[in-house]
Amino acid sequence: xxxxxxxxxxxxxxxxxxxxxxxxxxxxxxxxxxxxxxxxxxxxxxxxxxxxxxxxxxxxxxxxxxxxxxxxxxxxxxxxxxxxxxxxxxxxxxxxxxxxxxxxxxxxxxxxxxxxxxxxxxxxxxxxxxxxxxxxxxxxxxxxxxxxxxxxxxxxxxxxxxxxxxxxxxxxxxxxxxxxxxxxxxxxxxxxxxxxxxxxxxxxxxxxxxxxxxxxxxxxxxxxxxxxxxxxxxxxxxxxxxxxxxxxxxxxxxxxxxxxxxxxxxxxxxxxxxxxxxxxxxxxxxxxxxxxxxxxxxxxxxxxxxxxxxxxxxxxxxxxxxxxxxxxxxxxxxxxxxxxxxxxxxxxxxxxxxxxxxxxxxxxxxxxxxxxxxxxxxxxxxxxxxxxxxxxxxxxxxxxxxxxxxxxxxxxxxxxxxxxxxxxxxxxxxxxxxxxxxxxxxxxxxxxxxx
Amino acid sequence: xxxxxxxxxxxxxxxxxxxxxxxxxxxxxxxxxxxxxxxxxxxxxxxxxxxxxxxxxxxxxxxxxxxxxxxxxxxxxxxxxxxxxxxxxxxxxxxxxxxxxxxxxxxxxxxxxxxxxxxxxxxxxxxxxxxxxxxxxxxxxxxxxxxxxxxxxxxxxxxxxxxxxxxxxxxxxxxxxxxxxxxxxxxxxxxxxxxxxxxxxxxxxxxxxxxxxxxxxxxxxxxxxxxxxxxxxxxxxxxxxxxxxxxxxxxxxxxxxxxxxxxxxxxxxxxxxxxxxxxxxxxxxxxxxxxxxxxxxxxxxxxxxxxxxxxxxxxxxxxxxxxxxxxxxxxxxxxxxxxxxxxxxxxxxxxxxxxxxxxxxxxxxxxxxxxxxxxxxxxxxxxxxxxxxxxxxxxxxxxxxxxxxxxxxxxxxxxxxxxxxxxxxxxxxxxxxxxxxxxxxxxxxxxxxx
Numbered sequence: 001x002x003x004x005x006x007x008x009x010x011x012x013x014x015x016x017x018x019x020x021x022x023x024x025x026x027x028x029x030x031x032x033x034x035x036x037x038x039x040x041x042x043x044x045x046x047x048x049x050x051x052x053x054x055x056x057x058x059x060x061x062x063x064x065x066x067x068x069x070x071x072x073x074x075x076x077x078x079x080x081x082x083x084x085x086x087x088x089x090x091x092x093x094x095x096x097x098x099x100x101x102x103x104x105x106x107x108x109x110x111x112x113x114x115x116x117x118x119x120x121x122x123x124x125x126x127x128x129x130x131x132x133x134x135x136x137x138x139x140x141x142x143x144x145x146x147x148x149x150x151x152x153x154x155x156x157x158x159x160x161x162x163x164x165x166x167x168x169x170x171x172x173x174x175x176x177x178x179x180x181x182x183x184x185x186x187x188x189x190x191x192x193x194x195x196x197x198x199x200x201x202x203x204x205x206x207x208x209x210x211x212x213x214x215x216x217x218x219x220x221x222x223x224x225x226x227x228x229x230x231x232x233x234x235x236x237x238x239x240x241x242x243x244x245x246x247x248x249x250x251x252x253x254x255x256x257x258x259x260x261x262x263x264x265x266x267x268x269x270x271x272x273x274x275x276x277x278x279x280x281x282x283x284x285x286x287x288x289x290x291x292x293x294x295x296x297x298x299x300x301x302x303x304x305x306x307x308x309x310x311x312x313x314x315x316x317x318x319x320x321x322x323x324x325x326x327x328x329x330x331x332x333x334x335x336x337x338x339x340x341x342x343x344x345x346x347x348x349x350x351x352x353x354x355x356x357x358x359x360x361x362x363x364x365x366x367x368x369x370x371x372x373x374x375x376x377x378x379x380x381x382x383x384x385x386x387x388x389x390x391x392x393x394x395x396x397x398x399x400x401x402x403x404x405x406x407x408x409x410x411x412x413x414x415x416x417x418x419x420x421x422x423x424x425x426x427x428x429x430x431x432x433x434x435x436x437x438x439x440x441x442x443x444x445x446x447x448x449x450x451x
Numbered sequence: 452x453x454x455x456x457x458x459x460x461x462x463x464x465x466x467x468x469x470x471x472x473x474x475x476x477x478x479x480x481x482x483x484x485x486x487x488x489x490x491x492x493x494x495x496x497x498x499x500x501x502x503x504x505x506x507x508x509x510x511x512x513x514x515x516x517x518x519x520x521x522x523x524x525x526x527x528x529x530x531x532x533x534x535x536x537x538x539x540x541x542x543x544x545x546x547x548x549x550x551x552x553x554x555x556x557x558x559x560x561x562x563x564x565x566x567x568x569x570x571x572x573x574x575x576x577x578x579x580x581x582x583x584x585x586x587x588x589x590x591x592x593x594x595x596x597x598x599x600x601x602x603x604x605x606x607x608x609x610x611x612x613x614x615x616x617x618x619x620x621x622x623x624x625x626x627x628x629x630x631x632x633x634x635x636x637x638x639x640x641x642x643x644x645x646x647x648x649x650x651x652x653x654x655x656x657x658x659x660x661x662x663x664x665x666x667x668x669x670x671x672x673x674x675x676x677x678x679x680x681x682x683x684x685x686x687x688x689x690x691x692x693x694x695x696x697x698x699x700x701x702x703x704x705x706x707x708x709x710x711x712x713x714x715x716x717x718x719x720x721x722x723x724x725x726x727x728x729x730x731x732x733x734x735x736x737x738x739x740x741x742x743x744x745x746x747x748x749x750x751x752x753x754x755x756x757x758x759x760x761x762x763x764x765x766x767x768x769x770x771x772x773x774x775x776x777x778x779x780x781x782x783x784x785x786x787x788x789x790x791x792x793x794x795x796x797x798x799x800x801x802x803x804x805x806x807x808x809x810x811x812x813x814x815x816x817x818x819x820x821x822x823x824x825x826x827x828x829x830x831x832x833x834x835x836x837x838x839x840x841x842x843x844x845x846x847x848x849x850x851x852x853x854x855x856x857x858x859x860x861x862x863x864x865x866x867x868x869x870x871x872x873x874x875x876x877x878x879x880x881x882x883x884x885x886x887x888x889x890x891x892x893x894x895x896x897x898x899x900x901x
Binding site: 049100116120121287 | 569571572574575576577578579583586587590591594595596597598599601602605718748749752755756
């Protein structure tokens with residue numbers, strides 16, 4: 001077997017507490033499908049038959065997906081604060097080949113063979129996916145005034161071909177300057193540094209990296225610790241002889257196993273098998289052999305066009321919901337209509353062509369629905385105007401309401417005549433009749449306490 | 452001859468001259484037919500699988516001559532052949548790689564693929580139909596990461612070794628037949644990624660012969676070990692020891708004060724020169740290179756690291772350099788049965804100009820690259836590389852970048868060319884130094900051995 005797929009669904013969604021306090025992040029509905037359906041659909045489409053899903057017990061109870069793949073759901077205890085690397089360590093017994101790690105909040109239509117081919121052809125240690133990030137343009141409910149500045153930037157250095165990942169640093173880890181090693185510049189004199197790239201959290205890792213993680217317990221998160229470590233190690237040599245002599249006494253005392261990735265690297269690469277016979281080299285500027293003899297290689301595929309969202313903030317969640325009606329017909333096979341067959345819509349003409357309506361939803365007369373996503377088992381009475389909204393399951397909207405750009409969570413009830421704009425209504429909330437709210441977040445008091 | 456008439460019939464009958472009635476003759480004929488049919492049945496059951504496979508090949512033609520089929524990879528403009536190929540690939544679950552861009556008319560019978568559309572686009576990601584190591588190898592071939600006849604053949608044998616190691620015989624099947632059937636889709640896949648080289652073809656023929664020749668009494672582990680041993684033996688004898696032998700023979704031909712011209716990157720020639728330098732000969736080298744591959748840079752790298760004095764020129768400058776050259780040392784991709792040398796495109800030009808300047812041309816080639824094909828020109832069977840390679844990166848390629856939209860512009864990126872035997876003075880092989888015209892003799896001797 002060539003690859004095993006692992007989907008990380010244990011994260012908490014800490015940047016969208018308004019939503020995730022009541023619904024766990026992997027189950028947040030996007031286009032009326034749970035968020036975790038999208039990465040699983042991607043894996044199914046490209047031909048995976050088995051997936052390991054790492055998640056919490058809460059999610060496992062509520063997870064109900066119809067998929068042809070065999071899902072191996074591994075629960076991690078709720079109270080243990082485990083990072084993604086810790087989760088991999090937890091399941092490392094199950095991992096027997098190279099592994100493809102995905103995050104549960106990835107919605108993308110990338111041709112995954114681009115990432116995997118880089119991994120295969122260059123015999124890489126790591127291969128990942130990135131896309132040029134664009135600012136979400138939608139108004140996010142609850143944000144007053146100008147938008148907050150984006151979180152700390154990432155500096156990504158790639159070589160001339162744009163495929164080899166040379167440098168990665170986050171603004172948060174740097175004081176005032178960007179430090180670049182001389183060994184890196186000697187081997188790759190031309191490097192392009194880019195900011196504004198969004199990491200899709202999709203990684204192809206070699207099996208020996210998993211073995212290394214199992215032994216090295218100091219790394220907790222894949223993205224913030226393991227990946228920068230691997231990128232750095234590309235240009236550092238294995239522990240030099242001199243250093244080893246110095247540490248010999250200490251080693252004899254402690255009898256420590258080497259925690260350096262180089263001791264785990266298995267060299268069965270075809271490219272290094274007969275280097276004096278092949279007439280290819282990765283660079284042309286100097287006399288060194290291919291890859292400068294480096295054993296660790298990291299590659300990145302930067303998407304130029306197509307969709308790639310990581311739904312981890314409210315703004316991105318809303319943006320994903322906007323884009324999903326265009327994406328869904330390509331993903332689901334056989335094609336499902338956007339308006340569900342079991343939905344009862346009185347005035348079909350007033351429902352926009354890119355709106356999604358879930359099953360068993362009743363929509364009354366003279367109700368217009370444009371650019372919106374409505375979940376299942378909702379009851380929407382007459383003369384309601386819904387524009388640009390995201391409405392989850394089992395919501396009741398009484399007559400005469402007008403909702404614009406709102407996000408309404410499960411089981412909410414909006415009484416007659418309410419007029420809402422740019423609001424977020426938490427689950428099971430009940431709004432009074434004729435209430436008027438603009439740009440507010442209305443959640444229950446118990447949810448407020450979480451923060 | 453008819454069976455002797457039974458004595459009772461002869462004694463009692465007066466009906467026919469032969470002494471038998473018509474009915475009896477008919478019965479006799481029927482009995483003879485049954486006997487023949489039964490004999491044929493027993494023969495079929497007894498025959499070995501190898502003979503059974505050999506039979507269909509001889510059937511369509513007379514027993515004396517063999518019908519030679521034109522291979523499909525040089526019949527791209529024949530729709531019937533392409534349909535056959537598509538059907539065969541579908542059966543083997545190998546995707547068909549689409550051709551790319553308009554081809555020059557003279558080469559419209561060859562495939563032209565684009566590097567940006569790899570075969571893996573149409574395959575599932577954890578590849579199940581094709582062994583992952585073979586997928587990786589195919590990718591490295593098609594992206595140009597594995598170049599060079601020897602390197603490709605070594606990598607191929609390494610991967611087949613791994614395939615044999617991971618192979619397990621399904622129940623009710625014989626290893627000798629099932630393994631060959633298992634390897635066929637892999638070979639088709641590699642062929643789709645990049646047309647097989649002559650060295651790879653010969654290695655595959657050898658491997659298939661070894662597998663079919665396995666006796667059925669061997670256990671699976673023993674059989675696998677034997678196959679891996681024979682692969683190792685092939686690599687050691689035909690590639691590594693051959694290289695050492697060629698290096699020794701060529702050493703006699705290099706004298707002190709020589710100026711040797713080499714072209715492109717041949718692992719054998721580089722090794723020969725490095726060994727000669729290590730053994731104390733004083734010479735200098737002129738490395739000739741050509742676009743778009745610029746493989747000479749790699750030869751330059753290897754020679755300079757060993758301390759050999761080198762000059763680097765483009766192929767356009769050879770007539771300026773040749774007056775000071777004492778001999779030309781070339782590598783080969785394959786040696787054809789009429790003595791022609793198939794090598795990287797540009798080799799025939801170097802040989803031609805060297806002849807004009809009366810500089811001896813020596814070709815180094817191992818015997819496992821000798822091929823039974825006969826070719827007199829470079830058009831019939833060649834390889835077309837990705838035409839986008841010809842476009843210079845950056846501003847220099849601005850004119851060519853829109854070549855696909857221009858209907859009267861075609862880009863041609865040839866990989867090989869054929870040097871006629873008159874232009875080659877000596878071929879240095881592991882069997883010794885032979886003239887070009889002795890190649891068919893070597894092939895005949897090789898066939899007799901096998």
